[in-house]
Amino acid sequence: MSDREKEIEKKEEKEIKKETEKKEEKEIKKEVKKDTAEEKKASSSSSEREKDAQEEEEAAPLPNQDKLDKLVALFKGQVSEDAVVDAYINELDHHVPVVTVHSDHLLACAAILLSDEQLKLNYLRNVSGVDYETHLEVVYQFVSMELKHHYVIKVKTDRDQPVVPSLTSLWKTADWNEREIYDLLGITFTGHPNMKRIMMPDDWVGHPLRKDYEAADPEV
Amino acid sequence: MKGIVKGLGVTFKNITKKKVTYAYPDVPMNMPDRFRGVQHFEPDKCIVCNQCARVCPTDCITLVGKQDPNSEKKVKIIDTYDINFEICILCDLCTEVCPTEAIVMTNNFELATYSRDDLFKDLHWLENNNTLVRSENSTNLQPKAKPKPKPKATKEEGVK
């Protein structure tokens, strides 16, 4: 009995210590990877995922890379050279092309997304704001219902004076989503018709989803 | 008119159908075995590992251990164990992580009370709440039966 308890106690200590924990986890991860790989090989079905995984290993050009390049070229060509801040493929999320746009050019870029024949991203499925402590970011998820492809556009903004142009004029979806981000993260969307708090009371102090937010009453 | 008459037919037919209401407070409800009710706690089995308190999504469990007077080694036994049922969401995670099955689920669910203070359940209350324990755990409920924790319970099966 006591031995077992000791074991468990030790385990607890281990867990608290980060380094050991990491090691342990890495081991498990390796195990998992091996297992899944084996299982995959064993199973006759050659899913797309497997293909993707193989391609990654071979360092071949990522799927959707061409889409990403086209989009970046489009932005650079039609809007401005410095419209695109960053562009990459998010391998973890079904290789979705991600383009970080400069907030000054967001509206122009968004208009292209909506109107371009090759893109036709008419459906804004989600808008989320993220606080990265160094900066704030707004992530737009677009999908085209006709062409059935998915793009992600990001905008970075300053943490002290966060301002991003509003997309309400193009997609009405953005309306409440932007209000929610304003409410919880404090990003002001210029051009929004009704930039008011939506979740919290109007007289609330602070923006709760900021990482440095401290509740007025920690008990609540 | 046809639709209205059809609808009247449906409702008329239902007059004689068997009623589906429960006679609940008069006839107790029998919940299935897996039902997540109020926990039962067995102090003897507890090894004060604190896992239940840490895994709780709402932080409703508080426990304090003390040095076992009968043992010279550094063995802790439970001193106080409280669950605040004001915020407990009966999610089953505490019983899932418990390596010794000291805390297990029962089928009792009647927590309604007149005062919020009554929702703060302590060790003795939880110990006495020993009826209708989930059958996979109740085998260990026999008095003095030694707890048989699965040897690897803490390693990988944390999340079953």
Add this chain to the structure above:
Amino acid sequence: MDNMIEQLSIGSVSLVTLATAALLLIVLVFVTYGIYFERKVIGWIQLRQGPNRTGPFGLLQTVADVFKLLIKEDTIPNNADKTVFKLGPIISFIPAFVVLAVIPYTENLYFANLNVGLLYYVALSGISTIGILMGGWASNNKYALLGGMRSVAQMISYEIPLVISMVGVILMTGSLNMIQIVEGQAGGFWSWNIFPQIVAFGIFIIAAVAELNRTPFDLPEAESELIAGYHVEYSGFRFAFYMLSEYVYIYAIAGLTTVLFLGGWHAPFAFLSFIPGLIWFIIKFCSIVFFLFWIRATMPRLRVDHLMGLGWKVLLPLSLVNIFVTAIVLELLK
């Protein structure tokens, strides 16, 4: 003057008073068990038991409910028009009772044998609307106001087809006297007014349900839109008055339908006439009441504009046509 006083001897006055008290009691018992019956029927339709906790089979449920209402605190909203607020329930309650006087139960059992019985009924029942509007207005609540307005619009619109649909019956009998109307329907169910006047009967039932503010015409108190409509601010015994008058009207309308269209106390077949007339009356009466509860359990609610359209554009022309046809047919058959 002296003559009259002589006629109103102490004995006859007390007899009338007693009879009135008895009627009131009967109506109250009906209301109590009407509500109970409604809850039971709707419960059964909805696969529930209905009230079954207070008293045997829940028989005392309504009694307990009414008692609770009577001992509740009497609240009047701060900004309400207090006089009108208090007057509302009374004004809607009194006519509901008064109209009962002219309904004959059998050839001998009635309270007033008025020559203009039908007219009396129609004239008085219209007053209740004012009570509802007063309640809705005086509550100083927006929902109550909307409910009161809807109620007035609805009641006025449906009063007209209701009355005009009765005219067919009056034409057939040639009298406004209720007893004579029933006498005119003697001799088997085929001579009841429901068959020659089937159109009028349909209009009458629809308009009556609308007059009663019951589903599918319960717009004045549509709980999913207006919470409780005109009586949203009422509680305690004032609310009980509104509630009572609503159920007393069910009693009145069911009685009226029986008298006008279903041959009153007459048996449907001659060989069944050994059963007393009162029983026949009660059977017919109860089936009407059941029908009202049944449609309540089935129907969704109408929309205000549809309701108005139905009243003015469908029921009114139809009932007018019905009068013409009845008149022509009667003239031809003469």
Add this chain to the structure above:
Amino acid sequence: MSIRTEELLVNVGPQHPSTHGVFRLVVKLDGEVITEATPVIGYLHRGTEKLAENLSYTQIIPYTDRMDYLSAMTNNYVLCHAVETLMKLEIPEKAEYLRVIVMELNRVASHLVWWGTYLLDIGAMSPFLYAFRDREKIVELFNELCGARLTYFYMRVGGVKWDAPPGWIDKVKEFIPYMRKQIEEYEKLVTGNEIFLSRVKDIGKYDSQTAINYGLSGVNLRSTGIDWDLRKQEPYSLYEQFDFDVPTSTDGDCFARYRLRIEEMKQSLSIVEQAVAQFPEEGKIMAKVPRVIRPPAGEVYSRIESPRGEIGCHIVSKGKAEPYRLKFRRPSFVNLQILPELLIGETMTNLVTIFGGIDIVLGEVDC
């Protein structure tokens, strides 16, 4: 002579029988006609997204139960699916079958609640109780499976918590024909009713362009003729294996949405039927998952089709046990935005019809 008239400002909610929770709608009425409508939400805001930043992934799952409390299974799934995508986990087949079965049953249960409450809004009382009688059967099935009737907490990252108890699959098999019969009865009771039709036909109409622009999803989108169901468009779990239709309509009114939900119930039943028929008796219900779930650093947006539309989960992970940022795309929240536009010029009565037709759950709107 002119009569002085005034617009009536009415607060519909936060406590109102037809707002289905704590939702407030400030409407300006001209008589009974709405001239302006402003929705006010946030009364049920619990800060799930903030709480999640300090919780491990397993601990967040019970919180998702409480978002869309009428279909907790899909909420469970969207979070698990997001984490599984990040970790590239392969889920055992049996677990996926169980997930599909419970998600589709939950869709039926959720639509039943909608059907009952919608008819209650419109003024019919009995359908509400009939719907709850049949929903009860599903809830009982869930209770037996995972020990709760509303907040299931059934799925875990990598699989499901419980295997089907003995006899459970047979009970589901029995349930399907029963439910089909019940749906027929529902249609008899309501769908043909002329009063009901006059209440819902041509009410709350909008076209597909508006729907897309507002980002509507689920039935609200499909009622305008757009064939967009994530189960077909971006298949997840095992949906590719099943044969089912996505009902659409081009009417775009409340009646179209009513019909589609009824049709969806039938389709869901057929999916459950197929899943139960193919259900593997043997197999694991849990993938190999490390004790502490630490997805790699990265970002993922996973989305699935909940009864109300596209529910999404955007996770920003920094490789820790807790998410750095967790955002839920709640279909009710997005769908509700169109409400003020639909209400202008409608009457108080239509307010209830239109609002109910959107089918929102306040727990999800406020999150």
